[in-house]
Amino acid sequence: MNSAATTPFATGPARAPRLMLSRLLKTAAIDARGQRLGHLVDVIVRLPADGGYPPVTGLVAELGRRQVFIPAEVVRAWQPDRVELASARVDLRAFQRREGEVLLRADVLGHRLLDTANARLVHAHDVELTAGPAGGWVLSGVDVHRLRWLHRPGHHPHHPFRDWLAFEPLIGHQPSLRVRHPLARLRRLKPAELADLLEDASAPEQREILTQVHADPELEADVFEELDDDQQSHLLADRSDAEVADVIAHMRADEAADAIAGLPHERRLPVLGLLPDQHRVKVTTLLGYHNATAGGLMGVDALALPGHTTVHEALQAVHQATTTQPEALATVYTLTPDGRLAGAIGLVALLQADPDATLHTTADPDPVHVPAHADQIEIATLMADYNLPTLPVVDNDHHLLGVITIDDVLDETIPANWRRREPAPHHHGAGAAA
Incomplete structure (x- = not known):
């Protein structure tokens, strides 16, 4: 594991003091007179809105049979075998968790974290606290390596703790979740990884x-x-019709149609009725096709222009098509005045063509196409034989209905069990895999 995977404040001769939670738990809480008050049962941190290192705000100590809160500012010294308080007085009211507080033992230790560096869920077997440069302590690292039976708890001879900022905690406490920074580190992951x-x-x-x-x-x-x-x-089932419609309204029309088709029959029309008008028309059109045919696979958004459009104008149209699926823009199609498919030109060929030439003179006048009832085998074979990133779908009169993109075909043709194979290593974040 390289140095980027270790916790912060770890370089130079003046290495910041640090403690492991596994060693702190059950240690004694000592008051200012040296008397043992009880023992430590948890450490409290607050997850900052900016996504930085969570500061320690207090402790939970057990005094007799009562768990009480000890503010971090009254702790005089943190030691591996004890916590020394600056006062002999302790508020004996029973500890009550406040909004935004995270308990390291109850919420993190032994629970799963989202490893955003490697796009996987891992268990937190220990966490590390580091003395901050401005005073106080912060949650700085996490150990996701399972200890072998011959290792003592809190003893990590072969690997360092990893940086806390490489993880997103799944603490299961809704009040704390509400005050956290939206999305936090989840933006590092691609939608497919999150799925x-x-x-x-x-x-x-x-x-x-x-x-x-x-x-x-x-x-x-x-x-x-x-x-x-x-x-x-399954995940849409627990949402209201309005919540489902809100998600589907942001999906591509072909994906939205599949999502609608997956709902119970009694929910389809109510959800459709809540979609924006233009989106609802597209989705309703696609629902009229069997999902295993070209009509069921296609998207209805495509860039189709008159044959007299110049190459320069076509590229401008590509530039402005910000709401069209990017994969569908790999090919620009030409239409006759009555909307029939007349030609196709790939985006690379378009970029290399004379800007003043028209699409009529540069596009392929006989593009490969399929009818709406074509099956998946025919579609995949044509796209493989002709190296097509997109495949137009036409009706009986050769009018352009939509476009199938290569990702739609791959989704349907890759065997389901391939999706469950061991994922390839990820390299878009700091931290080596455990």
Whole structure:
């Protein structure tokens, strides 16, 4: 593991003091007179809104049979075997958790974290506290390596703790979740990675991940598009019609149609009725096709222009098509005045063509196409034989109905069990895999 994977404040001769939670738990709480008051049962931190290192705000100590709160500012010294207080007086009122507080033993130790550096869920087997440069202590590191039976608790001879900022905690405490920074470090992950995590997560973990993802409607829709049909239906089932419509309204029309089709029959029309008019028309059109045909696979958004359009004008149209699926823009199509498919030109060929030439003279006048009833085998064979990133779908009169993109075909043709193979290593964040 390289140095980027270790916790902060770890360089130079003046290495900041640090403590491991596993050693702190059950240690004695000593008052200013040296008397043992009780023992430590948990450490409290607050997750900052800026996503930085959580500061320690207090302790939970057990005095007799009562658990009480000890503010961090009254702790005079932190030692591996005891915590020394600056006062002999302790508020004996029973500890009550406040909004935004995270208990390291109850919420983190032994629970799963989202490893954003490697896009997977891991268990926290220990956590590390580091003395901050401005005073106080912060939660700085986490150990996701399971200890072998011959290792003593708190003893980590072969690996360092990893930086806390490489993880997103799934603490399962809704009041604390509400005050956290929206999305936090989840933006490091791609929608497909978040979908894989959701499929591996428990129900409470799913709820927490989705609560954060919900802060970005576009990301939420992208994640739902990447879920398999059963998981998508399961996660939408607990939402109201309005909430389901809100997600589907941000999805591509073809993906939205699949999501609608996965709902119980009695919910389809109410959800459709809540969609924006233009989106509802597209989705309703696609629902008229069997999902295993070209009509069921296609998207209705495509860039189709008159044949007299110049190459320069076509590129301007690509530039302005910000709401069209990017994969569909790999090919520009030309139409006759009555809307029939007349030609196709790839984006690279368009970039290399004379800007003043017209599409009529540069586009392929006989593009490969399929009818709406074509099956998946025919579609995949044509796209493979002709190296097509997109495939137009036409009706009986050759009018352009929509476009199938290569990602739609891959989703349908890759065997389901391939999706469950061991994922490849990820390299888009700091921290080596455990």
